[in-house]
Amino acid sequence: MPVAASLTDGLREIVGADGVFSGPALAEYRLGPATPNAAVFPRDESEVSRLLRLAWEEGLGVVPWGSGGHQALGYPPSRYDLALNLGRLDRVLEYEPADMTATAQAGIRLADLQRHLEAGRQFLPLDPPLASQATLGGILGGNLSGPLRCRYGTARDLVLGIRVAHADGTITKGGAKVVKNVTGYDITKLYLGSHGTLGVILEATFRVYPRPAAEQAWWLSTPELEAAHALAVRILGSHLAPTRVEMLDDVAARACGSPVRGPGLFVSIAGVPEAIRAQANDLARMAGEFGSVTTEDASAPRTRTGLNDFPWLAPWRDGKGHGAIWRGGVLPADCFRAIRAIHDAAREHTEVAVTASVAHGILRGETRADTTEGVARGLAASREALAALGGFLVVLDAPAPVRAQVDVWGPPPDGLGLMQQLKAAFDAKGILNPGRFVGRI
Known part of the structure; x- marks a missing residue:
């Protein structure tokens, strides 16, 4: 539906006329059947705060947006009024090579941050899928990582502090800009992997490492x-x-x-x-x-x-049939059993390709079949195989007909009640990424 004139005026007052997109330009922000009424491009954290305050007062559904490379994950939003694009918050705010720390805004692309750190012969050891286009906010919101986690861990091990805008526009910070910080609750980790449902990450401070010779x-x-x-x-x-x-x-x-x-x-x-x-x-x-x-x-x-x-850009695809990509997890000791079980379970329906980070028990794979029904059956069989080992499977991307047959997040976890309580405490009106995460919170 078109944006009401009064709301358009309110958005433009905050970010300027050039910071509000509507009409055909919104096609790139489509998530399943849902398209926002407007996309907004704040220039600083003050504008983010004011936009969220407006959304809070008007009851608008807001989807934080970076490069969009991983937005396929999750359910379509139950309300989708604003796409909040953080691409203009793309600066390195502090870099202390001697302290091996760096602070950057959420909209900066990882590749640009790495180029900045190159001056000190250092790097941030995060290698998420599609790293060339990934932004820091997207990486942290999804707690994305890659094979380097074997040596350096994930974002949870590297982030020292963050600055967050909450659903009502209030800005808070957690953690500190020092490597050794032992005071208070480690609230920082609440936001990592929360998929933008608890707050909008504005900036983060990281521990960085010397670049190997x-x-x-x-x-x-x-x-x-x-x-x-x-x-x-x-x-x-x-x-x-x-x-x-x-x-x-x-x-x-x-x-x-x-x-x-x-x-x-x-x-x-x-x-x-x-x-x-x-x-x-x-x-x-x-x-x-x-x-x-x-x-x-x-x-x-x-x-x-x-x-x-892999498997986002798997070159073995020949353009035939249908496919879905997924992430799974088991105990590290069960990695080979998990891959074998997936092959055994899915053999009747599909072809699969799987990798495993053995140190952490993280699996990534693609399931392909001649029909979307075959893909759905293969995913269901693979999920059951991992569940038998105490593991899980999350569908990262799949065609709409597959999504209609398979719950992308899978069965609700035992901690869903606690997650719902956190959501209610941090976002009582449910405006941030509404309905997209586990249990449709």
Whole structure:
């Protein structure tokens, strides 16, 4: 429905005429069947606060927006009046190389922040899918991470403090701009992974790390997936300090550029060249004990990007049939059992490709079939297989006919009641990303 003239005037008064989009320009903000009445582009946190206050008073549904690369996750919003685009909040506010900390606004793209940190020969060790376009706000809101979590952890381990605008426009901060902060409740982590339902992240302070002098990567092919998992466990429990240990089934391995057929591992090690060489020799000896063939990856930067973006940009797709991409989780010890169970469960309906971050038990995959019904059955079977291991499966993106047959979040978690209480406390009117998260909160 068109925006009422009085509301349009109110929005323009806050962000200026050039900061309000309507009409055909709103097509890129469509989420399922829902399109906003307007998209607004605040220039600073004061304008964000005023916009949220207006939305609070008028009862408008607000969807925070960065690059939009991961907006497919979740249900369509139950109310969608405003797309709140934070792209203009894109500055690095503070950078202290000696303290190894940096503060940046939520709308900055990760790639731009990394270029800024390059001046101090440092980097933020986050490698979410589609990292080239991801913004800090989107990364934190979704708690997105990639294979580097093996060495550095996730955003929850790297964020020291954040600044947030709440549903009524009130601005608060949590954490501190120091690495050692032990006072008070760690409220910062409430917002990480909350998908914009508790507040709009305005800025964040991170711990950053020295950029390694060199990095080397290898493909370790194994005859069976179980051997790949056993080798991964051996590597992770050894003196080696890998930056990535990813286990891939044969389809995922081909998609990500493995030079040999079959399942296996992708392992990378970073540091000074002498240390890498010493660890490489030990890695080769370990691999030999498990019947693994070790092949140095000659195109490591391209492979790393492929691993990060799998299965969003899986090159094995041939344009035929239908597909859905998903994320799952199990105990790290169950990674190979999980992949095997998914293959067994989905074999009747679909073709699947799966990777696993063995250190954390995080799975990513794509399920494909000739029909959307086949995809839906394959997802349901895979979800049941992971649930039998105490795990979960979340659909990240899928065609509308698949979404109509499969709940993207899956069964409500045991903690849903607590989540609903938090939502009510932080956003009593339910205006932030309404209906999009688990349990449609």
